[in-house]
Amino acid sequence: MTDIILLSDPRVAATRVTENGEPLVDARGVAALRVDRRQTDHDGSYAHLRADVLRRLLLAQEALPAGIRLLMVEGFRPPALQRRYFDEYAATLRTAHPDAGPDRIRELASAYISPPEVAPHVSGGAVDLTLCTADGAELPLGTEVNATPEESEGGCRTAALNVGAEARANRAAMGRAMTAAGFVNYPTEWWHWSYGDRYWALLTAAPAAKYGPAFLSPTA
DSSP states (O other): OTTOOOTTSHHHHTSOBOOOOOOEEEGGGOTTSEEOSTTOOTTOGGGEEEHHHHHHHHHHHHTSOTTEEEEEEEOOOOHHHHHHHHHHHHHHHHHHOTTOOHHHHHHHHTTTSOOGGGOHHHHTOEEEEEEEETTSOBOOOSSOTTOOTTTTTTTTSTTOSSSOHHHHHHHHHHHHHHHHTTOEEOTTOTTEEESSSHHHHHHHTOSSBSOOOOOOOTTO
16 A cells, blocks of 8 residues: 555655635535434534535536435534544554654554644635435445544555445446546545645646635624
8 A cells, every 4th residue: 555645754744735615515415415423513614615616516426326325424614623533543543553653653543534734624725525325324434434544454445455346336326427527536435536735736736725724604
């Protein structure tokens, strides 16, 4: 897996951002898209995405095989929450790897939680999702959404071989649809896709990212 570019890679932080000012919009108002409630927060941040990201998500859904739908789990994540998630996971890694220095801990942590300063979710350009049937029954994707590398024995990686054939087929179907709509996957997390953020810009050789850190207005 040495070809994976982690979010801790200096090239991600060095990627230029030209913020286009696109608003965050609430995906819960779109009847065609299912939004799961497992990440529900007090202000509905989890259900928001940049407007073009939501549009592309609907295009991806149209490209899925008949009877399969996207199930959105989490979109925008406020910077303070991203920082908390990263710090908490890094603390567990420091306990597990007492001889690892700060740079190594940051690298290990970024395989699961992005460093806050470059986090795709903070930009409103990233979405965590899975697949479900038309009536909402989730399909097997091999691990739970947000499974850590430790608890899944690496099964959280998109190309993991320690998941069943049906799960691999479902991941491939989602990958084809999301890629066709312009998204890129973070290869350590099968559920994480983004568009317009620094990671997307680096992988697609775009001249700059479209989205910097976003902020949810009280009326959004």
